[in-house]
Each structure stands twice: as structure tokens, then as C-alpha cells.
Amino acid sequence: MPIAIIVTLIKLIQMGITVVPQVIAAAQTAVSLIESGASPTPEQQAEIDAALDMAHAALQEVAQV
């Protein structure tokens, strides 16, 4: 997982904020992809991957406590 995601994740957890903005961006991308039937560009895939990785890491972190 990239360092930037880890740092962002820690900040979000400290602030008690979930990953909604990242989910919104990824959702916008996913809807446009499904509607167009196109494959995601590397940038779009990276955006979707980052949102998923961040939410997954946050969930596994808070579920451990």
C-alpha cells in the first residue's frame, strides 16, 4: 500500500472521518465506465484501487480494536 494512502488513512481515522470522498470519486468513475462499457484507464483503476484499499485497511483496523 502506498505511503500516501497510509498517511491519509491515519489522518482520517484520527479525525473520525470515513472514506466517503474517495468512495464518491470512485463511484463516479465506476458509473461512467459501466455506462460506456469501456475499460478503466490506468488512472481510473488506480483511483478505484486506492479507495478500496483505503476502506479495506480502515475496516480491518477498526474491527481489530
Next chain:
Amino acid sequence: MNVLTSIQAVPGIGRYLPCILLLPIALAACSGAGSNPAADVAALEVRLTAAEDVAIDYIRLPPCTPWNGAPCSDGTVVARIRTADMRAYTLVKTAEQTIGDPAAISAAQAAVAAMTDVTASLPHQGSEPCRSPSSSR
């Protein structure tokens, strides 16, 4: 500014966003346009991300005890969420790496559906349970 960005700007909408986000994804997926495996996997990733966001809100509720009422987080449910999430995440990542493998996509779809089924009925602080439209797929 598109619709999702406009929705995000509404004050106090934050806790409802994961529910709202699943609707356009589910509708787009049901339109029949999603015949591209890479786009299908991307949509699965976003559905799982939204479900995880709902689950995080639930897990952050105060733990259930004999002395407090709902909303609270049940340790058994949290364990189910954690297991379902780990399975869904692993299978979605596998599907992403093996684009074009129908078995991998099917397995990922089933795992994400199992995760959204768990999160769809979770209570949230100050809100009604989120019935995910994607959980019926």
C-alpha cells in the same frame, strides 16, 4: 458539477452517502451496458468500498452491552463483517488480476453480495438501516 458531487454538498448527508452511492452503480449495472469484464470488476470494487464504508460506521458505534440499547455494535456482527470483507477483498483483487476469467468474477460477485447483505441491515447512528439495492443482485 455532476449529481454525485451535488449530493455530497448537502449538509448532513454524509452518513447516507454509502446507501445513495450504491443506487446509480446498481442501476448502471442493471442497464445491460456492463458487458466489459474490466468495468464490471471496477464496479465490484466500488460496491465493496461503499459496503466497507457502511461497515466502518457500524463498527465505530459503542459496543453493545446489557446496559445500552441500539444503535450499538455487536462483536459477533463485527467478526462476520471482518471475515466477509477479507474474503470479498481477496476475491475482488483476484478477479482484477485475472480479467476475463468468468469464474473469478462470479466468485467475487458472490463474495461482494455476501458483504453487502451483511452491511445492508446494519443500524447506523441516527439513521435507518441501509437497504442496499445491490444486495438483491
